[in-house]
Amino acid sequence: QWGYGKDDGPSAWNTNYPVADGDRQSPIDILPHQARHDPNLGPIVLNYDRCTSINIANNGHSVVVEFEDSDDRSVIQGGPLDNPYRLKQFHFHWGGKGCHGSEHTVEGNSYASELHLVHWNAVKFKTFGEAASTSDGLAVLGIFLETGDEHRWLHMITDALYTVKFKGSVTDFKGFNPKCLLPSSLHYWTYLGSLTTPPLHESVIWIVVKEPMIVSEKQLGKFRTLVFTGEEEDERTRMENNFRPPQLLKGRTVRSSN
Numbered sequence: 001q002w003g004y005g006k007d008d009g010p011s012a013w014n015t016n017y018p019v020a021d022g023d024r025q026s027p028i029d030i031l032p033h034q035a036r037h038d039p040n041l042g043p044i045v046l047n048y049d050r051c052t053s054i055n056i057a058n059n060g061h062s063v064v065v066e067f068e069d070s071d072d073r074s075v076i077q078g079g080p081l082d083n084p085y086r087l088k089q090f091h092f093h094w095g096g097k098g099c100h101g102s103e104h105t106v107e108g109n110s111y112a113s114e115l116h117l118v119h120w121n122a123v124k125f126k127t128f129g130e131a132a133s134t135s136d137g138l139a140v141l142g143i144f145l146e147t148g149d150e151h152r153w154l155h156m157i158t159d160a161l162y163t164v165k166f167k168g169s170v171t172d173f174k175g176f177n178p179k180c181l182l183p184s185s186l187h188y189w190t191y192l193g194s195l196t197t198p199p200l201h202e203s204v205i206w207i208v209v210k211e212p213m214i215v216s217e218k219q220l221g222k223f224r225t226l227v228f229t230g231e232e233e234d235e236r237t238r239m240e241n242n243f244r245p246p247q248l249l250k251g252r253t254v255r256s257s258n
């Protein structure tokens with residue numbers, strides 16, 4: 001299996017997942033001055049209103065909140081998207097104490113953490129799995145997390161983390177609307193990329209929001225109380241630095257909403 005350690009980490013993923021060396025891999029380093037401002041790029045529209053969260057889980061790589069995706073109750077549309085994309089899950093990537101842990105970087109600078117809201121094109125595909133393995137089947141909204149004041153709503157997530165400390169743990173997490181996590185401005189960069197974890201499918205339309213959400217160091221520290229390992233395993237490997245470093249742009253264009 002793959003992980004984020006010395007032997008099973010990002011530099012080894014191409015052994016079992018050769019697409020790791022492909023032409024549209026994620027994340028990337030974003031250079032704002034080289035991004036093409038595209039006036040045709042409209043605003044991102046989120047309809048997460050009748051929210052459909054189900055549970056929160058530790059999958060051995062991150063903490064994930066899953067959503068009920070049998071209809072279009074929670075969708076993202078507009079921006080670079082031709083169809084509404086259905087919210088499936090969101091999860092985070094973060095660093096170690098004092099180190100940064102975002103996946104995308106901006107002019108070589110990384111943020112403390114990065115939130116990924118994962119959506120799939122249910123107009124063109126029947127299942128998430130099918131969408132996740134087909135070009136442009138997914139739209140992932142990436143939000144940077146920066147340390148500063150406490151985030152007024154993130155406690156809803158961090159207060160539940162102790163219940164999913166070990167790999168394989170799942171607990172109920174109903175009625176959570178992730179719209180409360182988003183920064184005020186949704187100006188974004190967008191480019192064609194991939195999943196940032198194995199199987200690294202090149203199926204993602206990335207929408208990276210420019211404005212970070214501000215969270216406290218204390219709130220971020222709670223993510224590091226999770227472990228990669230299962231309760232029955234001997235070693236307790238703290239879950240941190242679960243991010244893939246930036247990959248080659250290989251001629252891709254990054255567009256900017258404005």
Ligand SMILES: NS(=O)(=O)c1ccc(O)c(NC(=O)NCCCCO)c1
Nearest residue numbers: 059116118140194195196197198199
């Ligand atoms: N980081 S990401 O690009 O937003 C991303 C979005 C959706 C995904 O499905 C994955 N990866 C994934 O599911 N890998 C299968 C095993 C993971 C846990 O069992 C990564």
Ligand SMILES: [Zn+2]
Nearest residue numbers: 091093116196
């Ligand atoms: Zn992710």
